[in-house]
Amino acid sequence: MIGERWINLAVPLALLAVPLYALMADEPFTITLATRATILALAAVGLNIALGIGGLVSLGHAVFFGLGGYAMGILAFHAQNYSPLEIGPLTFAGTKSMPVIWLVAVIVSAMAALLIGALSLRTSGVYFIMITLAFGQMFYYFAISWSAYGGEDGLSIYVRNGFPGLNTLVPIQFFAVCFVVLCLALALNAMLRASPFGLALNAARQVPQRVETVGLNPMRLKLMAFVISGAITGLAGALFADLNRFVSPSMFSWQLSGELIILIVIGGVGRLMGPVVGACLFVALEHWLGGLTDFWHVWLGVVLLGIVLFARGGVVGLLTGKAGPHV
Template sequence: MIGERYLNLLVLAALMAVPLWALAADEPFTITLATRAVILALAAVGLNIALGMGGLVSLGHAVFFGLGGYAMGILASHAQSYTPLELFGLTIEGTKSMPVIWLTAIIISALAAWGIGLLSLRTSGVYFIMITLAFGQMFYYFAISWSAYGGEDGLSIYVRNGFPGLNTLVPIEYFGLCFAVLCLALLLNARLQGSPFGLALNAARQVPARVETVGLDPMRLKLLAFVLSGAITGLAGALFADLNRFVSPTMFSWQLSGELIVLIVIGGVGRLMGPVIGACLFVTLEHWLGGITEFWHVFLGAILLLIVLFARGGIVGLLTGKEGPHV
């Protein structure tokens, strides 16, 4: 058994060491894999705010991931073709600048999360799960039928967008950028857990009635958590699209929403580093098992089933010997 704080530092150090080793050994593919893990971790860190702290089992977080991706795809494709984007009479120039794209991704996914949250939070429990799932499908089918931006085929961006002072085409520099964003999100998450808002949210998950009695509105707390959560997942979507230089409706697919939850549960629900550990393990399994057999999802399914039935705290729970928060 080790303390959670040491475990967290250990995981971050390992996550940073792997690509540095790969750089030394000249294995750029490993760096790309590590970047993928970091970005998935970021998306799951976002979801963990809604799921772990707010107890909101959202099976539609791919919506925000996809919106972030399309924010990047649309802005970059307009910059690439030198045609401005006409929107409700406004003329918006495309851009290849990451900070602008990130900000757009965050704002759009936060707005979407606000709308979806406002509707979905009218319900709870199973209804909430099914409704978020249905909203995910709605965006998925919309992206497929919206042929202006590639429809089912998706959108390719030829050159990765730029960040001031960095050459993002160099794998290790892009990894560093994503890693820095992940660390910021983790820091925000850690601060949030100790903040009055985080404490109230935790209480709203456990006993909404009591939170209401002390004069706080559980619905507003959960909505805020959902918006924050969506914004972070949206940012991850923009990074993911830039990693692949490709956006397609599969970023909206419900399997992705399911996988984001799986990442968190493998790592540990409501734990700071749960999503990070889960994402690293997921990408490793995907690469390693996927190399052995084409049908690696069978084994992923079996592992997941065992974790759900017998190891409820996830990996963090197993290593620290403490059960996590109940959702």
């Protein structure tokens, strides 16, 4: 069996190797696929902090993904139309700068996560799942009815946003940006897990009554995890919108929330590389099986069933030989 340290090293290297190979073989579409997998992995790394360490089964993480997407869409929309963005008495100029967009995406998603988390965390179990789902649907229908920003049709951004010193229209350069962000998020995840906060959060998932009895508030610990989690998923949403140069209400859809959970379960809940492995497999299946049949989700379901029944630790758990008892 393989040590988890090796997996933590090998998985990012493998993900990096795919677009480098594609670059040499001159297959730009493969680079786009790898970028898509990288961004989905980033979104799932975010969810994995709430789900894997905190045990919060959020079926509403598409809210943050969508908010990140719309943060990008709205800012870039105003920039490409040279129209000012008016929020109440304040007027902002739109922007095509990725770092600024990311900052806005992270702040907006974190604030939304604080609000949604503070309300949702009063419940637990299936009620928590349902209330996060309900928030997701609220945002979804709001986006559909928001005609100023395209309503159901969404917003198209004609030119990808810029990053200082890079030409983001070159697929490999945009991949590099996404890959670095993913690595930073993974490092953050590993740091959190080992920190005093991570220890307390991990205990709050397993035995909340114990955490209370030592004088700590499990709900606040989970709320903090939910906010960090939402912020990372929001950042992924901004990148995803930039990848497609398009944002639409489907980024808020509950199917997307579900897919994020599915790819974490496939990769390994609570495992550092679980979301990355899951996202890569998901995109690979989507691409190859999707090319053979429109009903490729059936086969995804078979994979998921196999994992849930026979490999509770996901693919990473299977490789390390440790049946991760997480969640």
